[in-house]
Amino acid sequence: MPKTAPSKLLDVILCVYAVVVLIASFLIAPMHDYALYFAHWDLILSGGDPWAKIDAPNAYGPVYNIFALPYALHSQLPKLIFVSCWLAVALYTVRYFSALKNVSATVKWFFAAFWLLNPFFIVSTSFYGFNDSLVGMLCFLGVLFAVKGNGKTSLLILTIGVLTKIYPLFLLPFLSKSWKNIRRNILIFMVVLLAVYLITYLIWGPSFLVAFGKANGRNPTLFSIMMFLYSDYFPFQSISNLLISLNKPLAIGTVFFVFMRFRKGKLEQHAAFLAGFTALLMFYKAGQQQFYLTYFAIFAAWVLIEFRKELPNLKAFYAVLMLGVWMMLMAGIVYPATSYMSGEHVWIRQVIGLPTFILLCVIFKQLVFPIAIKQTEFETDPLLQ
Numbered sequence: 001m002p003k004t005a006p007s008k009l010l011d012v013i014l015c016v017y018a019v020v021v022l023i024a025s026f027l028i029a030p031m032h033d034y035a036l037y038f039a040h041w042d043l044i045l046s047g048g049d050p051w052a053k054i055d056a057p058n059a060y061g062p063v064y065n066i067f068a069l070p071y072a073l074h075s076q077l078p079k080l081i082f083v084s085c086w087l088a089v090a091l092y093t094v095r096y097f098s099a100l101k102n103v104s105a106t107v108k109w110f111f112a113a114f115w116l117l118n119p120f121f122i123v124s125t126s127f128y129g130f131n132d133s134l135v136g137m138l139c140f141l142g143v144l145f146a147v148k149g150n151g152k153t154s155l156l157i158l159t160i161g162v163l164t165k166i167y168p169l170f171l172l173p174f175l176s177k178s179w180k181n182i183r184r185n186i187l188i189f190m191v192v193l194l195a196v197y198l199i200t201y202l203i204w205g206p207s208f209l210v211a212f213g214k215a216n217g218r219n220p221t222l223f224s225i226m227m228f229l230y231s232d233y234f235p236f237q238s239i240s241n242l243l244i245s246l247n248k249p250l251a252i253g254t255v256f257f258v259f260m261r262f263r264k265g266k267l268e269q270h271a272a273f274l275a276g277f278t279a280l281l282m283f284y285k286a287g288q289q290q291f292y293l294t295y296f297a298i299f300a301a302w303v304l305i306e307f308r309k310e311l312p313n314l315k316a317f318y319a320v321l322m323l324g325v326w327m328m329l330m331a332g333i334v335y336p337a338t339s340y341m342s343g344e345h346v347w348i349r350q351v352i353g354l355p356t357f358i359l360l361c362v363i364f365k366q367l368v369f370p371i372a373i374k375q376t377e378f379e380t381d382p383l384l385q
């Protein structure tokens with residue numbers, strides 16, 4: 001799709017926005033997950049074990065432990081790094097999208113507002129300081145490098161993501177269709193993983209295994225459909241435990257289905273990355289809101305690639321934006337306004353997994369089984385004029 005040069009005014013606006021966000025992030029007191037990170041980093045700085053059994057168990061990989069160093073300089077410095085990672089994704093995406101010629105000014109403004117003014121993104125980064133902003137940026141870069149043909153670079157970037165939080169592992173199958181390259185990628189991944197965990201073992205012993213078991217041992221959470229099945233609102237309680245126990249086979253099986261379509265040439269690589277992560281969120285029982293930061297970072301990479309085409313997949317584009325609006329309402333507004341959906345509002349966290357699942361299913365369908373759009377349909381779309 002043709003592009004024009006981004007305006008200097010836009011560049012100024014984005015720079016001012018970044019400065020304001022960073023200053024605000026520094027001034028906002030530590031809360032939510034970010035405040036819990038301190039216990040892990042304090043253990044590291046005192047010579048202790050970051051995976052020790054404490055009230056806030058460490059569910060993260062060894063890369064996360066490195067942030068004890070900037071934390072030692074100032075308690076807010078790691079948050080500024082995490083926020084900067086998110087700003088890099090958001091600002092680059094907005095700047096690129098604003099330069100597209102065949103997209104209307106209305107859509108460009110809406111898309112910019114989606115990234116810059118969305119309460120979900122603001123609360124998750126500037127207030128809660130989720131380290132998923134870092135993981136999201138790594139996945140964003142990993143997708144872009146993979147599509148450019150830099151498979152080894154993408155593999156190393158995504159491996160760093162896996163060494164921070166485990167879930168980027170589900171993006172690795174989409175790095176190549178070739179079994180030869182797949183075997184090579186597995187070998188490189190395992191060598192890097194074993195090397196890092198060997199160093200980790202020599203420093204802290206086998207306690208890092210705690211991180212692998214935390215998500216598997218917990219009950220379903222928030223935006224997962226399994227949370228709805230776990231609640232009293234699910235009408236078929238006799239089979240709820242059975243369905244919940246199937247969350248991992250369902251997630252892995254659906255990701256594998258996406259991989260097979262990708263390998264057979266029925267799905268483009270960037271769409272496979274987004275569809276694969278959509279499949280994971282559809283079924284896995286851990287449905288924390290911070291995972292969606294990474295999801296939308298992958299979506300950003302998808303947009304940058306998809307809109308190079310003359311006929312981009314607009315239905316998938318709109319479907320993900322709808323999910324973004326849903327997350328804005330539920331995670332960005334309702335969640336903080338109701339004390340994290342607690343007390344009399346706990347029913348909300350028990351039911352939000354159902355509409356989230358429906359939205360994810362719509363996205364999955366539009367990505368994996370897209371309806372070919374005609375040139376006339378694209379040209380007559382009122383939002384693109």
